[in-house]
Amino acid sequence: MQSMTSNFLVPARVTGPAFFLLVASLLTSAVIPMPARAAAMSDHQTAVAALSDLQAAIGEIVRVDQSYSTDKHVYYRASQRAINALEGVRGPEYVATVGTSGDAAGAIGHIDALLDRKETPVWAASLDGAEANIRAAVAHLADSRHAHELMDYELSVSRALAYLLVARGGPTELGVFGGMEGVLASTVLGVPDGATIADGCAAPSTAPSYGVHGGYIAWVAVPAGEGAHALEESAGETSVIVRNGMIILPTAAASTVAKACNSHAAIEPTPASPPQRMAANALPGPADPGAASPAPASSSAVKPAPANAVPANTASAQAAPASADGPPPALYTKEQAEAGAELFASKCVACHGSNLQGTAAPSVAGNDFLVNAKKNGWTLQALRYLVTQDMPFNAPGTLSASQYADALAFLLASNCYPAGNTPFPTTDEPVFANIKLGPVPGPHPDQNSFGVCPNS
Numbered sequence: 001m002q003s004m005t006s007n008f009l010v011p012a013r014v015t016g017p018a019f020f021l022l023v024a025s026l027l028t029s030a031v032i033p034m035p036a037r038a039a040a041m042s043d044h045q046t047a048v049a050a051l052s053d054l055q056a057a058i059g060e061i062v063r064v065d066q067s068y069s070t071d072k073h074v075y076y077r078a079s080q081r082a083i084n085a086l087e088g089v090r091g092p093e094y095v096a097t098v099g100t101s102g103d104a105a106g107a108i109g110h111i112d113a114l115l116d117r118k119e120t121p122v123w124a125a126s127l128d129g130a131e132a133n134i135r136a137a138v139a140h141l142a143d144s145r146h147a148h149e150l151m152d153y154e155l156s157v158s159r160a161l162a163y164l165l166v167a168r169g170g171p172t173e174l175g176v177f178g179g180m181e182g183v184l185a186s187t188v189l190g191v192p193d194g195a196t197i198a199d200g201c202a203a204p205s206t207a208p209s210y211g212v213h214g215g216y217i218a219w220v221a222v223p224a225g226e227g228a229h230a231l232e233e234s235a236g237e238t239s240v241i242v243r244n245g246m247i248i249l250p251t252a253a254a255s256t257v258a259k260a261c262n263s264h265a266a267i268e269p270t271p272a273s274p275p276q277r278m279a280a281n282a283l284p285g286p287a288d289p290g291a292a293s294p295a296p297a298s299s300s301a302v303k304p305a306p307a308n309a310v311p312a313n314t315a316s317a318q319a320a321p322a323s324a325d326g327p328p329p330a331l332y333t334k335e336q337a338e339a340g341a342e343l344f345a346s347k348c349v350a351c352h353g354s355n356l357q358g359t360a361a362p363s364v365a366g367n368d369f370l371v372n373a374k375k376n377g378w379t380l381q382a383l384r385y386l387v388t389q390d391m392p393f394n395a396p397g398t399l400s401a402s403q404y405a406d407a408l409a410f411l412l413a414s415n416c417y418p419a420g421n422t423p424f425p426t427t428d429e430p431v432f433a434n435i436k437l438g439p440v441p442g443p444h445p446d447q448n449s450f451g452v453c454p455n456s
């Protein structure tokens with residue numbers, strides 16, 4: 001489950017044994033204690049409370065699994081208690097009589113409270129994505145209350161867990177910058193009330209303190225002297241620097257802040273590095289979560305054709321495989337990519353971010369995405385399969401065939417594949433199994449700093 005790349009392009013479905021493995025692994029997760037409820041909560045307290053409710057919901061599911069109860073009502077009750085923790089008393093699925101280990105506002109209530117403002121803080125997109133995932137989880141938990149067989153219950157609940165883990169995010173040492181944990185680790189929402197805040201562009205001069213710039217935490221400084229100096233909450237620091245009697249913990253946002261400090265530019269919505277591999281460690285993936293390098297796509301669902309099974313000259317001219325020396329294939333039209341851009345803005349942006357670098361989900365274009373795609377041998381067929389079968393993650397399969405074609409055209413354009421005269425098809429083409437994705441050779445003058453190309 002720790003592998004950064006093992007679960008990508010694998011449809012996120014959990015089967016029986018994997019479900020229990022997943023649940024077991026969750027037991028080791030840290031649980032953030034509930035803060036004392038005050039009349040008016042600070043943004044930081046609200047964010048911590050949202051994460052706490054999320055953990056409470058996960059805890060309900062985990063505990064009931066450990067109970068090995070044979071009474072299905074025990075399971076239904078756990079699903080309802082998890083829903084209560086997620087939705088809070090104002091949610092449509094809330095049922096007061098079963099109680100909850102969450103609080104009255106619920107994760108969604110807290111997130112809505114944070115998002116209810118005129119400006120758009122750096123953490124807003126991640127919280128939007130987290131909320132979308134939480135709502136999807138609630139829907140699956142609601143289904144699980146009606147399951148007749150334990151198998152059906154497990155299927156719904158494991159689906160719900162997958163969403164909850166994405167919403168929770170993960171520790172930043174894995175390069176995560178999204179979900180509730182990512183937000184707490186790298187943005188001002190993670191700065192405890194009353195903490196000393198310093199300029200994130202400068203080195204720390206006092207400890208403990210938080211270095212903040214443009215809404216991001218660049219570093220956390222802790223005194224290096226004798227005594228206990230534990231931070232109130234872990235800030236997801238990625239490394240440790242000891243200097244001038246202080247321990248300095250740069251966060252996942254450190255490089256983003258450094259760039260902004262040097263250029264006096266506005267901070268990009270998500271950091272350039274490390275790669276945003278949201279939920280790589282969190283999403284339940286293939287049956288063997290420890291496998292070092294599983295097939296890039298569900299091997300039963302996508303059978304990659306053996307190399308050169310379709311000779312290039314029998315394929316349509318536009319679909320010739322990309323190779324280092326040949327020109328990259330033109331697989332879509334410019335019009336499709338433009339339509340796809342609009343579609344992305346309404347159907348995908350909440351999780352994948354406006355710059356495609358991922359907020360509550362992995363990046364889908366640019367250097368991180370393409371380097372990974374190449375390393376894992378992803379084909380166009382696998383990409384098409386994942387998008388058409390599993391996206392949008394919260395409503396798979398809900399777009400029309402031509403909308404999916406547009407979305408794929410947009411992804412190809414953003415990944416610097418050239419446009420041509422033949423539209424991206426609405427059905428799979430055998431040759432797609434031979435088109436390996438990876439950085440497209442040649443100059444791309446309009447590429448942004450993430451390696452994403454404009455779509456027109």
Ligand code: HEC
Pocket residue numbers: 007008009010011012129132133166279283344347348349350351352360361362363364369383386387390391392393394407411
């Ligand atoms: C509710 C959140 C959400 C929405 C909305 C969403 N996605 Fe995703 N997407 C995810 C998650 C989570 C993953 C990782 C799932 C996995 O690997 O199985 C993912 C993975 C992907 C990937 C593979 C990236 C990689 O590196 O593994 C692509 C491509 C993708 N999505 C495209 C889209 C497109 C196109 C849309 C809109 C039509 C969309 N997504 C909408 C959450 C979302």
